[in-house]
Amino acid sequence: MGTPLDLSPDDYWGDFTRTKDQFRSFISETGFRGVRIDAPALVPLDRRDSAPVVGYYVRSLREDVEVDAERQMLVAALDLATKQLRLGLALDTGKTPASRARPSGADPGEGATFNGFSSDLRLQLDLPWEKRKYLIAFLLREHVSNPVLMELGSPPTAYRDPAVEAFLAEQRKDAPVVPPLPIEPLPTPESGVSFERVSRSPEVPKEPGIALTVERVAVAKRGSSCLCFGSFRLPATVGELVRPDARTGQVPDVGDANARAVVPISLAITGSVSPGPWVVELRVPSYDAVPPPKGAPPPDAEAGVVTGHFALDLFVHPDMPRQPMTYFITVFAGRSVSGPFQTAVVTEKMLRDAGVEPT
Amino acid sequence: MDAKGGPTQGPVLTVKAGAEGDDKAKPADRKAKKDDVVFVRVEFDKDNSKRDKPKREATGFKEEGGGLVFTQKLQIPKDGEPVEFKVQLGYAGGDKCTIHVGSTDKCEESTLLVQNWRKLHYQLTVPKGTAKPDMTRMVTALKDVFVEYEEYKKIEVDETDGPNLSWFPGEWLNEPGKKFLNVGDHNKDHFHAKFDDQKTPLGVHVMCCHTQFDCNGASTTKDFVGVEVDGTKQTPWSDGKNHPGTYVWVGGGLFPKKMKDGSSTLISGSWKEDGGAGTGAIVEADLWVDRKTNPGWAFMKLPDAARDLVKAGKKVKLDLQIYCALGPYLGEADGAKGWLQLIVVKQKGNVVNDVMAHELGHTMNQVTKTVAPGLKAADHGRMYTGNGHMGPHCADGMSDDNYAKGAGKKGTDYEGKFAGKKECTCIMYGENGEGSTCTGRFCARCQPFIKAEGLDSLHGAGASATAHVSQKTADSSADTRAAVK
Numbered sequence: 001m002g003t004p005l006d007l008s009p010d011d012y013w014g015d016f017t018r019t020k021d022q023f024r025s026f027i028s029e030t031g032f033r034g035v036r037i038d039a040p041a042l043v044p045l046d047r048r049d050s051a052p053v054v055g056y057y058v059r060s061l062r063e064d065v066e067v068d069a070e071r072q073m074l075v076a077a078l079d080l081a082t083k084q085l086r087l088g089l090a091l092d093t094g095k096t097p098a099s100r101a102r103p104s105g106a107d108p109g110e111g112a113t114f115n116g117f118s119s120d121l122r123l124q125l126d127l128p129w130e131k132r133k134y135l136i137a138f139l140l141r142e143h144v145s146n147p148v149l150m151e152l153g154s155p156p157t158a159y160r161d162p163a164v165e166a167f168l169a170e171q172r173k174d175a176p177v178v179p180p181l182p183i184e185p186l187p188t189p190e191s192g193v194s195f196e197r198v199s200r201s202p203e204v205p206k207e208p209g210i211a212l213t214v215e216r217v218a219v220a221k222r223g224s225s226c227l228c229f230g231s232f233r234l235p236a237t238v239g240e241l242v243r244p245d246a247r248t249g250q251v252p253d254v255g256d257a258n259a260r261a262v263v264p265i266s267l268a269i270t271g272s273v274s275p276g277p278w279v280v281e282l283r284v285p286s287y288d289a290v291p292p293p294k295g296a297p298p299p300d301a302e303a304g305v306v307t308g309h310f311a312l313d314l315f316v317h318p319d320m321p322r323q324p325m326t327y328f329i330t331v332f333a334g335r336s337v338s339g340p341f342q343t344a345v346v347t348e349k350m351l352r353d354a355g356v357e358p359t
Numbered sequence: 360m361d362a363k364g365g366p367t368q369g370p371v372l373t374v375k376a377g378a379e380g381d382d383k384a385k386p387a388d389r390k391a392k393k394d395d396v397v398f399v400r401v402e403f404d405k406d407n408s409k410r411d412k413p414k415r416e417a418t419g420f421k422e423e424g425g426g427l428v429f430t431q432k433l434q435i436p437k438d439g440e441p442v443e444f445k446v447q448l449g450y451a452g453g454d455k456c457t458i459h460v461g462s463t464d465k466c467e468e469s470t471l472l473v474q475n476w477r478k479l480h481y482q483l484t485v486p487k488g489t490a491k492p493d494m495t496r497m498v499t500a501l502k503d504v505f506v507e508y509e510e511y512k513k514i515e516v517d518e519t520d521g522p523n524l525s526w527f528p529g530e531w532l533n534e535p536g537k538k539f540l541n542v543g544d545h546n547k548d549h550f551h552a553k554f555d556d557q558k559t560p561l562g563v564h565v566m567c568c569h570t571q572f573d574c575n576g577a578s579t580t581k582d583f584v585g586v587e588v589d590g591t592k593q594t595p596w597s598d599g600k601n602h603p604g605t606y607v608w609v610g611g612g613l614f615p616k617k618m619k620d621g622s623s624t625l626i627s628g629s630w631k632e633d634g635g636a637g638t639g640a641i642v643e644a645d646l647w648v649d650r651k652t653n654p655g656w657a658f659m660k661l662p663d664a665a666r667d668l669v670k671a672g673k674k675v676k677l678d679l680q681i682y683c684a685l686g687p688y689l690g691e692a693d694g695a696k697g698w699l700q701l702i703v704v705k706q707k708g709n710v711v712n713d714v715m716a717h718e719l720g721h722t723m724n725q726v727t728k729t730v731a732p733g734l735k736a737a738d739h740g741r742m743y744t745g746n747g748h749m750g751p752h753c754a755d756g757m758s759d760d761n762y763a764k765g766a767g768k769k770g771t772d773y774e775g776k777f778a779g780k781k782e783c784t785c786i787m788y789g790e791n792g793e794g795s796t797c798t799g800r801f802c803a804r805c806q807p808f809i810k811a812e813g814l815d816s817l818h819g820a821g822a823s824a825t826a827h828v829s830q831k832t833a834d835s836s837a838d839t840r841a842a843v844k
Binding site: 016017020024027028054061064065070071088089091092093094095096097098099106108109110111112113114115116117118123220271273274275276277278321322323324345347 | 605608717744766790
């Protein structure tokens with residue numbers, strides 16, 4: 001397959017199920033369960049008015065009875081320049097739903113089912129209709145789709161003026177350095193945040209990405225914690241480097257004098273009972289030295305690969321949900337999607353019901 | 360106020376003031392003389408909307424009192440002619456303006472109270488034989504936000520109208536002998552084409568139907584792969600007996616025939632012996648859809664050859680493609696064309712009324728989809744998106760604690776889940792089907808935002824520069840012509 005679903009550019013706006021027979025064979029041969037998506041590598045802004053992502057959701061017959069993809073499937077798009085993560089329902093129609101027949105408790109047995117979907121990210125995530133690059137993945141309970149890249153931009157046939165490009169590059173040389181946003185959250189004793197390697201830190205991945213370990217089950221009560229340990233190897237962009245301003249020589253204050261780069265990491269969270277979504281945004285320091293960029297590359301140009309660690313108590317973070325259920329955490333950073341990592345929140349009542357007196 | 364010679368609608372009010380009785384007198388008998396003085400004071404109510412564009416003012420007048428009071432001394436331009444001035448009333452519904460006119464700067468001779476109302480229009484299209492939905496609650500709700508909703512046309516569509524199977528058999532809803540109209544994304548263009556858009560850009564097409572199931576899109580085909588059936592598995596069947604076979608959950612849009620066009624619901628089907636050579640087709644006769652007691656389930660009876668295999672202790676696996684319409688929905692305001700509405704009328708109680716008002720609320724840019732200049736979305740205080748509903752909605756009635764800035768209280772049933780919350784009673788709450796606690800009114804949080812909406816065009820942002828805000832005079836009997844002495 002050329003693309004994840006072996007589609008040609010026009011298929012995304014037309015009949016993307018053209019290759020469904022191939023996909024069905026793939027399911028039969030591999031037993032694949034989950035979400036497989038595909039998207040146009042380039043959406044020409046002047047020729048299209050939507051940004052479709054198409055795909056299939058393959059689930060067991062039993063899962064099918066429980067999951068309503070229209071109300072639970074999420075789409076996440078990471079802006080590769082700003083590292084802002086947009087997250088929302090993937091198949092929200094905006095229509096007023098009627099109460100729907102709930103499947104009875106009958107067990108449909110073994111087998112799988114799937115159907116196709118098409119989601120316009122411009123509509124679902126309110127994407128700005130301008131030149132941007134996105135890293136996209138769909139999340140549905142314990143499933144994370146394959147990631148795809150989508151660029152909104154000019155078609156390759158568009159007229160380019162090298163003089164303008166050279167002029168802009170020249171202008172960048174004289175522009176002041178825009179420092180990365182400060183580290184967040186700051187490591188204080190109360191926050192339980194650390195950016196050092198600790199005994200429970202996972203190994204730094206060999207390839208670009210994130211390794212995460214998170215408390216598998218945490219009790220939601222005063223004073224308890226839900227500890228999360230991460231290690232990363234990620235490409236850092238020019239804009240993420242902590243470097244002195246060439247004109248003033250001043251090093252920006254990002255909250256840690258030893259930081260050489262500040263890397264945005266987003267935890268996209270969905271749940272077994274409620275889809276959320278929730279997002280925990282982190283800006284994590286790396287202490288790896290990165291050679292200063294040559295010339296005047298744009299802020300989103302890759303400057304090097306950096307490593308680092310983080311540890312935090314998710315219960316201390318204001319954006320972490322606490323409702324008792326199992327949560328699925330997918331990490332978006334650099335150009336990688338990692339996960340899902342599971343953590344379950346239980347209540348004191350659940351402990352008592354299980355015959356355990358909470359301490 | 361002489362409205363006969365010009366537009367009767369719009370935010371700019373042209374006022375003419377002259378000697379009492381001059382409007383009815385012959386030119387030679389009029390009392391006003393050139394250069395007679397007329398004093399005018401225009402007062403805007405302090406409780407008017409926070410909307411600040413366009414600025415409420417009397418054009419060319421002296422501003423006093425922090426933008427609430429405007430005064431001017433005018434002179435009769437010509438014998439027998441009134442003075443004329445313009446008042447920009449703004450767009451906000453319910454805004455009040457009092458115009459005082461007199462021959463002294465006390466302006467005591469005459470007073471006119473003007474209050475802004477916005478008029479929207481709709482064409483009602485209903486399935487033949489269907490009564491007009493009761494809109495009493497909706498009309499009341501719209502009065503709260505100073506909107507008049509006026510029907511200008513009503514048409515019926517009969518059972519011959521529409522693409523194939525737009526009218527489906529009543530048996531599918533357990534009402535044999537009847538026919539019902541389904542409108543969805545597959546045929547709504549046909550029915551919205553009946554919209555006689557006389558009132559553009561202020562007209563709404565209220566297209567009523569009995570059900571709304573969408574029949575287009577890849578999601579309407581559900582594939583089943585490797586559905587395992589062995590000798591122990593039985594399926595209920597239409598003859599009341601159980602047969603070797605199985606059942607799969609398809610969805611609420613599963614009907615005996617495709618809702619889209621009446622063709623077979625079973626798109627394709629085959630069976631294969633597990634680990635053996637037996638194969639065969641599954642055909643429409645092997646499928647039973649029981650809308651009466653098990654809606655959403657497809658019951659599959661094994662063909663004879665497959666049945667013999669499972670009776671002999673083998674397993675077979677089925678591959679199926681089954682059609683399932685999407686829905687059901689209660690209605691929609693059609694995305695970017697929000698003035699094209701679908702309303703499902705086969706509902707009990709106030710549901711139809713409330714859905715109509717809800718969809719019109721979306722058409723009027725709620726909840727805070729856009730915010731009029733001078734207002735802040737954050738001031739709404741109960742807007743939320745998602746949380747189990749689709750689109751932006753209102754959680755008025757929910758406590759601060761449970762609302763938690765739209766995220767829902769941590770660690771509770773509210774966190775990320777606003778569905779089924781009985782304390783939410785605004786029309787713009789995200790659900791208002793049967794059993795809802797909706798009061799049928801826009802809540803006090805939503806009202807200022809709807810009042811502040813321009814409503815000068817429902818047909819796309821900036822579709823028309825023409826203002827169509829209408830004013831109702833609260834004191835229409837007042838003589839607005841000041842006595843000129």
